[in-house]
Amino acid sequence: MAATQETVEQVQSLEMDKYKYGFVTDIESEKAPKGLSEDTVRFISAKKNEPEWLLEWRLKAYRLWLTMPEPKWGKLEIPEIDYQDSYYYSSPKSMEDRPQSLDEVDPELLRTYEKLGIPIKEQEVLAGVAVDYVFDSVSVATTFREQLKEVGVIFCPISEAIQDYPELVKKYLGSVVPAGDNKHACLNSAVFTDGSFVYIPKGVRCPMELSTYFRINELNTGQFERTLIVADEGSYVSYLEGCTAPQRDENQLHAAVVELVTMDDAEIKYSTVQNWYPGDEDGKGGIYNFVTKRGICKGKNSKISWTQVETGSAITWKYPSCILQGDNSVGEFYSVAITNGRQQADTGTKMIHLGKNTTSRIISKGISAGKSQNTYRGLVRVAAKAEGARNFTQCDSLLVGETCGAHTVPYIESKNRSARLEHEATTSKISEDQLFYCRQRGISEEDAVGLVVNGFCREVLQELPMEFAVEAQQLVKISLEGSVG
Amino acid sequence: MLEIKNLHAEVDGKAILKGIDLNINKGEVHAIMGPNGSGKSTLANVLAGRDDYEVTEGGILFDGKDISELEPEERAGEGIFLAFQYPVEIPGVTNTTFLKEALNAQRRYRGEEELDGMEFVKMIRGKTKELGIKDDMLKRAVNVGFSGGEKKRNDILQMAVLNPKLAVLDETDSGLDIDALKVVAEGVNKLRAENNAILVITHYQRLLNYIVPDQVHVLSNGKIRRSGGKELALELEEKGYADYSGEAA
Ligand SMILES: Nc1ncnc2c1ncn2[C@@H]1O[C@H](COP(=O)(O)OP(=O)(O)OP(=O)(O)O)[C@@H](O)[C@H]1O
Ligand SMILES: [Mg+2]
Numbered sequence: 001m002a003a004t005q006e007t008v009e010q011v012q013s014l015e016m017d018k019y020k021y022g023f024v025t026d027i028e029s030e031k032a033p034k035g036l037s038e039d040t041v042r043f044i045s046a047k048k049n050e051p052e053w054l055l056e057w058r059l060k061a062y063r064l065w066l067t068m069p070e071p072k073w074g075k076l077e078i079p080e081i082d083y084q085d086s087y088y089y090s091s092p093k094s095m096e097d098r099p100q101s102l103d104e105v106d107p108e109l110l111r112t113y114e115k116l117g118i119p120i121k122e123q124e125v126l127a128g129v130a131v132d133y134v135f136d137s138v139s140v141a142t143t144f145r146e147q148l149k150e151v152g153v154i155f156c157p158i159s160e161a162i163q164d165y166p167e168l169v170k171k172y173l174g175s176v177v178p179a180g181d182n183k184h185a186c187l188n189s190a191v192f193t194d195g196s197f198v199y200i201p202k203g204v205r206c207p208m209e210l211s212t213y214f215r216i217n218e219l220n221t222g223q224f225e226r227t228l229i230v231a232d233e234g235s236y237v238s239y240l241e242g243c244t245a246p247q248r249d250e251n252q253l254h255a256a257v258v259e260l261v262t263m264d265d266a267e268i269k270y271s272t273v274q275n276w277y278p279g280d281e282d283g284k285g286g287i288y289n290f291v292t293k294r295g296i297c298k299g300k301n302s303k304i305s306w307t308q309v310e311t312g313s314a315i316t317w318k319y320p321s322c323i324l325q326g327d328n329s330v331g332e333f334y335s336v337a338i339t340n341g342r343q344q345a346d347t348g349t350k351m352i353h354l355g356k357n358t359t360s361r362i363i364s365k366g367i368s369a370g371k372s373q374n375t376y377r378g379l380v381r382v383a384a385k386a387e388g389a390r391n392f393t394q395c396d397s398l399l400v401g402e403t404c405g406a407h408t409v410p411y412i413e414s415k416n417r418s419a420r421l422e423h424e425a426t427t428s429k430i431s432e433d434q435l436f437y438c439r440q441r442g443i444s445e446e447d448a449v450g451l452v453v454n455g456f457c458r459e460v461l462q463e464l465p466m467e468f469a470v471e472a473q474q475l476v477k478i479s480l481e482g483s484v485g
Numbered sequence: 486m487l488e489i490k491n492l493h494a495e496v497d498g499k500a501i502l503k504g505i506d507l508n509i510n511k512g513e514v515h516a517i518m519g520p521n522g523s524g525k526s527t528l529a530n531v532l533a534g535r536d537d538y539e540v541t542e543g544g545i546l547f548d549g550k551d552i553s554e555l556e557p558e559e560r561a562g563e564g565i566f567l568a569f570q571y572p573v574e575i576p577g578v579t580n581t582t583f584l585k586e587a588l589n590a591q592r593r594y595r596g597e598e599e600l601d602g603m604e605f606v607k608m609i610r611g612k613t614k615e616l617g618i619k620d621d622m623l624k625r626a627v628n629v630g631f632s633g634g635e636k637k638r639n640d641i642l643q644m645a646v647l648n649p650k651l652a653v654l655d656e657t658d659s660g661l662d663i664d665a666l667k668v669v670a671e672g673v674n675k676l677r678a679e680n681n682a683i684l685v686i687t688h689y690q691r692l693l694n695y696i697v698p699d700q701v702h703v704l705s706n707g708k709i710r711r712s713g714g715k716e717l718a719l720e721l722e723e724k725g726y727a728d729y730s731g732e733a734a
Contacts, residue, residue, distance in 0.1 A: 432536075433573045434574075434575055436533075436536070437569065437575070438575070438587075440533050440560075440561055440566075440567050441561055441591075442558050442591035443586055443587055444590065445556075447590065451586060454578070455576055455578035456577055457577070458578075
């Protein structure tokens, strides 16, 4: 008996090592009744003490959602989702009365983030990064808010922004991703719970990196966060989002919406390191990451740059996009997507050129290992009036092993003759020669794979803010463990 | 240091090494010469433990230790270094990163302390200077866009940094101009010490003017057919391998 117990524990600890964020925090939580209905929507809105217009907006989205079909264009096998078998709101009980300072935050929550390697205590956090910590459906803390306020930067949970800056939220919410954009975004519009709100005033260069860390903890709970970032004329902000979830046998839905708006001469740099639980080797469990991210370069000479490192999730369905409306505006998409085991990813971008002399750049690196499927899907559209539009696209796929798949699906639609569009694509394999070369120099096979893959991704990884580049390199390596030998 | 006994090896089921005996002592330099396809690179790969190269008979002792079950990275940690006939490109990985990973992996294997960034940079700067390699080469991706000669020189830099007990140089001299040849030879001669051994695989006795071997072996059709002093290289250059073809012993 004791011996079996020991074995079980040992096996468990081994399993945990593979996905080191897989633990569960034991905390009492307050949930909405299970399932999805108008009542659920009303419950959430009431919990958040929302104004009438927002409740109406949510209900409209909910009714629309009922009529919408699941998007089918991805090269993904998505099991049917039982929307009634999930919770749409879960908040740690201790958050009922919103803590006024970090000292009042439940120590269990603080410990959770410490374990995740991102302590909340301000004196311990990465220097120069302000973080919003979202736990299930609520933001538990946002650091450095006062310092940011001094320069006029607003960085707070969106639920608070709705209370404190209703005009700003009302003006921009849904302006880039309308509720009816697609079924997942529509669901988010109906039941979104928290997320971050950022406003950078005219001429301000945000003095530190802003970051949100999403954590799903509760069983059978979806996470539906909503992020809205507005950069006013001549401003600049760099924003990073990270995410993890416990290891569970059930699939969990994460349907987020991110909207970015840049005015004249403004720039937003948005980086994501996505490490949701990917499921086990046989494809059991894991997060369905169905995310709609879109930015609009409203103003002249403005710029939106997406960088993503996608290593987790059982299924990734995600196309961070740019609408290049302002003349001379620039859109960029840098992506690393790694799939291993039975993971599936269908990810890419849309660059919509509307303004004159708009430029876009797409660099996509897909790495597939195990029995996974990895698809780049991208659209470059040039409108009739988009004189002088330019795009450069490069899609590289790297295969590790024989049983995985890599696919590249680029769509180009150009209605303007002056457009200059370039596309390059390569598919390669990690070669035996490369691995042997590394190993002959003393580097283990697993480290060699990590090294070669990191090299393959370099162009993208070097776009990440310094503080996170090292972490991302580690993540790239870890997510390929067990893919060779 | 290295004792090879009756070594038979095959690749893809094809017998290539057919009973090699070779002893190299500490402090010695040996050269192997032989016609194309005779098994020279195969021997180097077998020593380094490459997958797919199967030892079917005989064995290898390194420093008195049977290494036949060790992985390539473990053999590297034990002190075996192979300069490749065709050095491999690794896009996106800088020479500095690669060297640091390799050196620290070997140090870990041997239970030594890893070098931190500063110590490493200092050490590597010293090595590039010694070998007359420009520092900007360190920032470039491993062998990517390097000329043939630069790749070979880069392997010698790696050797200098890793400081192996046994260095096997597989045609490191081919494709080198005379200046590069001197650099390579200098690098090898610097490594040459009481406790190190070197095995040079080459087609040209020219290299052996710079790296003077203690012994020269003729490998033909998977077996060492003759061994001698450095004058054997001169003789081979004159007469070719006609006498050593086939099964003749
Ligand atoms: N993977 C393989 N499958 C089948 N045959 C192989 C394989 N690798 C090597 N060989 C054969 O083994 C023999 C020895 O090759 P090896 O590369 O060791 O020769 P070498 O002496 O280094 O020649 P060179 O002077 O041209 O470099 C050759 O006939 C070669 O074709
Ligand atoms: Mg050869």
